[in-house]
Amino acid sequence: MATVNITVNGKSHSVDVSPETLLVELIREKLRLTGTHVGCDTSQCGACVVHVDSAAVKSCTMLAVSADGAKVTTIEGLASGAGLHPMQAAFREHHGLQCGFCTPGMIMSAVDMVNRKGNELDERTIREELEGNICRCTGYHNIVKAVGAGARAMKGGGKTARAAE
Amino acid sequence: MSTFSSSVPTYLYATLLSGQYAIPAIYAEVDAVYTNTAPVDAYRGAGRPEATFVVERLVEVAARELGLDPAEFRRKNFVKSFPHQTPVIMTYDAGDYDASMTKAMEIIDYKNFAKRKADSERNGKLRGIGFSTYIEACGIAPSQAVGSLGAGVGLWESAEVRVNPTGSGEVLTGSHSHGQGHETTFAQLVSDRLGVPIETVSVVHGDTDKVQFCMGTYGSRSGAVGMSAISKALDKIEVKAKKVAGFLMEASADDIEFKDGKFTVKGTDKSAAWGDVTLHAYIAHKFSGQDLEPGLKEGAFYDPTNFTFPAGCHIAEVEIDPETGKTTIANWVAVDDFGIIINPMIVEGQVHGGIAQGVGQAMLEGASYSSDGQLVSGSFMDYAMPRADDLPSFKVDTTVTRCPSNPLGIKGCGEAGAIASPVALINAITNAVGHENVPMPATPSTVWKAAQGAAMKRAAE
Amino acid sequence: MSATGIGAAVRRKEDQRFITGTGNYTSDISRPGEVRAYFVRSPHAHATIKKVDTKAAEKMPGVVAVLTGADLAGDKIGGLICGWAVSSKDGSPMKAGAHPAIAVDKVRCVGDQVALVLAETLGQARDAAEKVKVEYGVLPSVVDPAKTQASGAPQIHDVAPNNTIYDWHLGDKAATDAAFASAKHVTKLDIVNNRLVPNAMEPRAAIAEYDQGNDSLTLWNTSQNPHVARLVISAFIGMAPEHKLRVIAPDVGGGFGSKIFIYPEEVVALWACAAREAAGEMGLGPFGGLSHRCAWPRSRHACGACDRRQP
Incomplete structure (x- = not known):
């Protein structure tokens, strides 16, 4: 197990994951932010795109441990406040x-x-x-x-x- | 065999082989065989894209072989009076095939195609235009008819409309929504009929504990069959609400008029708002249980009297680089007759998506097996689907003939794009390269070979 | 026409949840105590199954059960059905072969289900699946529909000689032949429809849950018609009486026809948590948990292997 310190949608998390865990698995299964989707498992479809340190990343292509220290924005955190982006x-x-x-x-x-x-x-x-x-x-x-x-x-x-x- | 696999290449295919044309005799043979590949079943259009491909390739190629304009050849053979009995089971109920083709030709500026072709040729490019005047049979009903053809189920639909004491309501429908926007269009129907704000209507679907037995979403049936069931339930709601309003305003239910969410007594200035009537339906203070059952909830099962027959004309215009075989879709026009339309934004979206899937079939997609049965296109890395830069923006328009077989006049729009588009594109590509043998998917290598072959043949002549 | 009535381009009510990431698709659902399912699938297009040895897989970390087609047959769970009867020209009914949800004695395509591994995590289930030893007797296979009826072609189902399910026709052959014979011009084309995969962006998925207190089952699946799924799973597959089975199709990410059908994976997920014997094997006996749950998470591979249009 490895500990990943990650900020998602402005909230800090410290999450224990096995080393092969993908960023999308951390987001969906550990943090239960299920707005980020997995459509293909082969980095083709883009349903899993999130922003990692302000850049778009296919989160099925990135290991969770690689996102240690990163600031991540998912669809749930895109809008500021209650309105829509x-x-x-x-x-x-x-x-x-x-x-x-x-x-x-x-x-x-x-x-x-x-x-x-x-x-x-x-x-x-x-x-x-x-x-x-x-x-x-x-x-x-x-x-x-x-x-x-x-x-x-x-x-x-x-x-x-x-x-x- | 998968759940409905047997019906797709038979009753959903051969019954549409008359296309939009008056054809005196048709005969189709179908062999269904087992292979060592994954089970197959319906995909958007299910049998009807295949029928349309056969008919519209034959018509297009026949016109070319006879030296006739493909549009005029079609026009000459269109079914022009309705109802029309084809030799393959179907009775077409309503349509105006000439109208949709004429409109599509105007939008794409067909009369100046030759000029555009010449411009392309000056730039070393090949330009082609292809028609698809398609027809489909949707709703996949009535139950008695499909039962006689072998279906194990009836293909009606059910609905329930529950009005709450405060006047808001829920529609419980068998038409599951997975992209089609039923939560909006079904609420539009209720808003329209009851004169209530659309925000006060919820649409519930997809849970066997909440919704009564129902048949589901396929065959472009949610509007024609699913909404017709809702409409039938709304008829009953209106009848019941008028009775409640009668007791409330001390008038005969026969004298109650209902319009824009307001009940009035004929010939008087008495009126009651929707919310007053719904409340009184539930508090039941103005009538006895012997006079009228409290509550305002009605259900309906709707079984249509015929299939519906959406039809229309798609025209694709392509430009091909003969050096690389790359096909660019220069222009795409779709003019469809879906009968009455509930929400044009959603209908256009359905057409866009259908065209894209058909273009995928015609240009990109193919599940490929090795001879020993290994699927070699087993992921999105190997199975090419259209991406944003493979497609143009589409020009989508409609003509309207009302569907006579359901109360709303709806024909259905979900599958049309996928039914019409593959053959329009192949007709355009074959027109551009001057060679009829271009198998799907018409990848750059396939098109390049066809273009080169045609060029060599021309050079040899 | 009112602003929200028939004919108005009303903006969609459902969009709010989809654009904010708060939709509820089957794979977004997580039930307490759920185990994950992974299928061992055939690598061969056509083979007999001589032996399925699950012992090594059962000892893998996190594994709660490894189930086979024999277990399924032992529980008298019926096979998948074809719901539209098409007869041949001679009036004989179509010849549809058996289609168990997990293959028993023979696999007939690459990707056929051979065993089910249930484990605490999907990774564990996947690792354990590699330890399931299946002994196959590989048979010649046929892929091209045009070659299936040739003499000497591999026979896929005993009930369908020459691999023919039906030979069907429609229309008036004599009148059509006469029309061609008298035609001034005949156009002939050979057409092959390319084989397609619908590929709705949401892959198929299923979660099943058994409620001991009510002795009832719930299935969340990616269905266009949950009531039809319930009817077939109850009446034909024999999983549970219709009133004891609840099927929920929550937000579904596209279907295009491919989510009409009843698939082996959802049947097996239900069975895995419904069968009392299986529950015992899963170590979740009557008091081991409030209910037994089995999730078959989204799998693009399985979709690729299963969902196809008519070639």
Whole structure:
């Protein structure tokens, strides 16, 4: 067993895990934050994307022990306060989700995209940047619209509430 | 054999081989065989994408072989009067196939396609256009009909509407929602019918302890069959609520009118709000138990009188780099006739997703087995599904003919995109490369070979 | 048209929970005292099962039970069914072979279930599964549907000679032949439908729970039609009377048809915690815990091996 000290959504945790435990397992099973999903086990689908020290990471690809000392934001901690993050609101407004399973990873990837690429994103950029997230329901049409609108709505607010930690 | 595997290549496939066309004679043979591979069963469209592929490839290729415009060839052969009995069981009830194709051709600017093709050719690219005028049979009902074809179950749907004393309510439905948005559209129906705020309606599904026996979600049936059951229960709610309102306002139930959530007595200025009536239904102070049962809860089982027949026209336009075989979808237009639409945002989303899955079939996806039965496409690393940059944004529109076989006039929209799209894309690719043998998935290597083969054949001629 | 009535593009009520990560999918559910299930699956496309030796696996850390097809058959748990009868041209009924939820004497595809390992953690179950020794008698296999009816092709089910389940037809052959014979032009095409995997983004999953106080079972699964699942599992598979079985399909992450069907894994999960003998083996006898729970967590591998469209 190893002890991992980790800050998730602003809250500090000290968690004992076996060395092979993945970050996503720590998040889902130890901390019971089940908004982060596992869709494939092969780092393809992106349903497990979280932010580790302000960068998007597929949490099924990272060992929990590698996140020792890290600050992690999951979908549950994306919004500051009770309201929605602008990207969450944009996904709802533009019907950017159907079954909802890929949605947390999509939103976390989208916010990371804005943090890296800015608030004015053209369709080509959004489509290329979403390459690591698979959605089987929407055909991406409305996800692309949502990301563009969410990116514009993040202007001023800038980065995510917690990414700035 | 998996649960419904036997029906997919038979009754869900061969019964749609008439497509949108008046065809005097059809004959289909199907052999079902065991292999040493994983069991197979229904996937979005289930049999109908396969039927559409056969019909729409044949029609497209026949038009090309005869030197006819594929759109005009289709138009000439469309079913134009309804009801129409096909030679393969189905009786089409309503539709206007010309209308959806005409609209799709306008949106994609079909008349200027030749100019766009010439522009592509100047840039060393091949351009192609492909049609799919599809039809499907949805709802997968009535029960008597499917029973006569071998189904082990009836394919009706049930619903219960429970109105609470404060006027809020729950809809308990058999139509499980796993992306389709029933919690919204079903609440819309209730809001519309009872004139109550949508926030006061909850939709409950997916728990055998809460919901009575019901049949579930498949075959694009949640609107046509599931919501029809809710509508039937709402009819009963209205009848009962009018009786309560009659006692409350000391009038005959026959004189009660109900509109926009308000009960009025005909010819008077008396009125009662929805919440007054629901409260009185439960406190039961204004009527005796012998006059009227307290409470406001009604259930319904709805069995439709026919399948529903969503239909429409998808047109795909592609540009192909003959040097690499890479296909880019330049334009995609879908004009579908789903009958009455409850929520256009959700319907468009269903079409987008269906197209994407069909494009996946046509260009990317294939479960591949080695000859000794090892699945070599066993993970997402090997089984290619469409990603965001494989697809364009889609142009989606509708035409409407009301479905005559259910009270809401709904035909269903869940599977249409996946049914229509594979063949539209293959018709476009074959049109671009000038070669009809392009198997699915039309990967760059497949398309490259077809393009090169066609070019060599042209050079030799 | 009102702002929320028929025809309005109302924003979805369900989105709030999905965009905030508070949805409730089957794998998000965790029941107190649950054990995890992992399946030993066939590496061969076609083979007889000569022997399944579970002894070494049973001694692995965290393992509570290792169960086989023989155990399942011993408990008289029925096989999976096909619910739509299609007859051949001669009127004979289709020839569907038996489909036990865990293979007993023969495996018929790579990925067929051969044994179930229950352990405290999924990792332990997976490790122990590697210690289950299965002795196979490998048989020739056939993958291409077009080769299945050839003479000398491997026979997969005894009940289906030439591997043929049915030969079915629809329509008027004579009228169609006559139309082709008199046609000015005939277009001919050979078409192969590529074999697909639906791949809803949420993989299939199941959790089963036995409540001793009420002698009832609950199954949480990724289903498009939980009532149909309950009916089949009760009436045909014989797991429990319908009123003693509750099936809950919570948030389900896409289906596209693939979650209509009743699958071996959910049947086995129910059986593993329902069977009294199994409960004894699991060390959770009447007083060992409030209830017996068995979770088959999401598995993309199993989905890849099981969910397919008609080729």
